[in-house]
Amino acid sequence: MRLTGIETIIPGDGSPLPEIVFVRVHTDQGIVGHGETYYTPRAVAAYIHEFLAPKILTLGSASPEAVWELGYRTASRFGGRGLELRALSAIDVALWDALAVSVGLPLHVVLGGPSVDRVPVYNTCAGPSYGKSWKIGGGATGAGRFEDYDAFLQRPGELARELVAEGFAGMKIWPFDRFAHRAGAQHIAPEDLRAGLEPFEKIREAVGSQIEIMAEGHGLWSLPAAKKIARALEPFQPAWIEDLIVADNPDALAELKRSTTIPLLVSEYLMSRFEYSPIIERGIADQVMIDPTWCGGITESRRIVALADAKRLPVTFHDCTGPFTLLAGVHLGFSSPNASYQEVVRAYLSEVYPQFVDDLPKPGRGAYVPPTRPGLGAVLQTDVVDRPGVEVQLTGKR
Structure with a gap:
């Protein structure tokens, strides 16, 4: 199977996912693979079409490993991470999807799975417009069926009972974010600390x-403030603290870990095994979070999973982004013996992703079971490219 074209599709500013760019790879067998990445979609698309796709297409090969090595080594000359790795991630996921479709098997089987019979899910408590209006210090609110951001702030006990009844294994909240703008997040006032603890108290x-x-921090806080928040959370026994500080300094993360009894999760913000490796090797992380459409795709995610497994660390897969990120994580989970959770946003599962893909596999009673359809198991709806404001660009041919 040979690669013939790489296509980007940006839903646009009026979309419920305005920051996403979908990627389709086209092959000489007529098989189309799907991927995506998130943030600065036009910049990602420009990089793909002006730089990355012409180089990849000279290979002809649709081999994910060959494409990954070419894409990463070429971009490494000018940094190689950030936008460049997100673009490569989207293409890599699409190539693995096409490969699995070409042999008629679910992706997790091609990756060697299933190694487990279920992957538990937790609900990130955002609403359906979270991706459209997320901002530092808050989240989207509204009056929809699953406005879980508003719910965890205003009625956390009721929301917790609802999620327990639906079978969710966990719930992720971020009640301290709304105070981070004060004093530049260098410290947290006593009254803000008390207010941030209230949802945890009411849930328990x-x-x-x-x-x-799960306690999320979005990388907003200074180390002293993060240590204070972590110590205050200890009586409520969170499953983990996540990104209370930006995960760019292993020494700072190690100090945060030493300051609390709460497990430390690190971090969807990291890109490539080269950023994960020192965190894992030094024993700083208690759990490893991977985003397959940011960190380097399926190819690099597997390497990070193996690094974590060598240290007997569990991995969990991030999604608060798009349907193919979710599906990539699900398939990786079923091919990873150390998988612990798949993140989901129930508002996205019910109200957002069905606007882009049909027959999206959904968890039942708090867990995914192994998907059975070939590849990732979903494709873009055929009319997506014809919707108003959608930007489509192709390098090569379909």
Whole structure:
């Protein structure tokens, strides 16, 4: 199977996912693979069509490993991470999808799975417009069925009971973010700390230990403030603290870890095994979070999974982005013996992703079971490219 074309599709500013860029790879067998990445979609598309795609297409090969090595080594001359690795991630996911479709097998089987029979899910408590209006210090609110951001702030106990009834293994919340703009997030005031703890307290009062709570920080805080928040959270026994500080300094992360009894998760913000390796090797992370459409695709995610497994660390897969990110994580989970969770946003599963793909596999009673359709198991709806404001560009041919 040979690669003939690489296509980008940007839904545009009016879309519920305005920051996403979908990528399709076309092959000489007529098989189309799907991928995506998130943030600065036009910049990603420009990099793909002006630089990356022409080089990849000279290979002809649709081999994910060959394409990955060419894309990474070429971009490494000018940094290689950030936008460049996100673009390569999207193409890599699409290539693996095409490969699995070409042999008629689910991707996790091609990757050697299933190694587990279920992957538990937790709900990130955002609403359906989160991707459209997320900002530092908050999240999208509204009056929809699954406005979980508003719910965890205004009625956390009720939300927890609802999620327990639906079978979710955990719920992720970020009640401290709204205070981070004060004093440049260098410290947190006592009254803000108390207000941030209230949702944790009310969740435990409502459901006890029936659900895990994950504490998200979006990398907003200074180290002293993060240590203060972590210590204050200890009585509520969160499953982990996540990105209370930016995950760019292993020494700072190690100090945060030493300051608390709460497990430390690190981090969807990291890109490539070269950034994960020192965190894992030094024993800084208690759990490893991977985003397959940011960190280097399926190819690089597998390497990071192996690094974590060598240290007997669990991995969990990120999604608060798009349907192909979610599906890539699900298939990686079923081919990873150390998979612990798949992140989902129930508002996205019910209200956003169905606007782009049909027959999206969904979890049942708090867990995914191994998908059975070939490849990732979903494709873009045929009319997506014809919708108003959608930007489509192709290098090569279909």
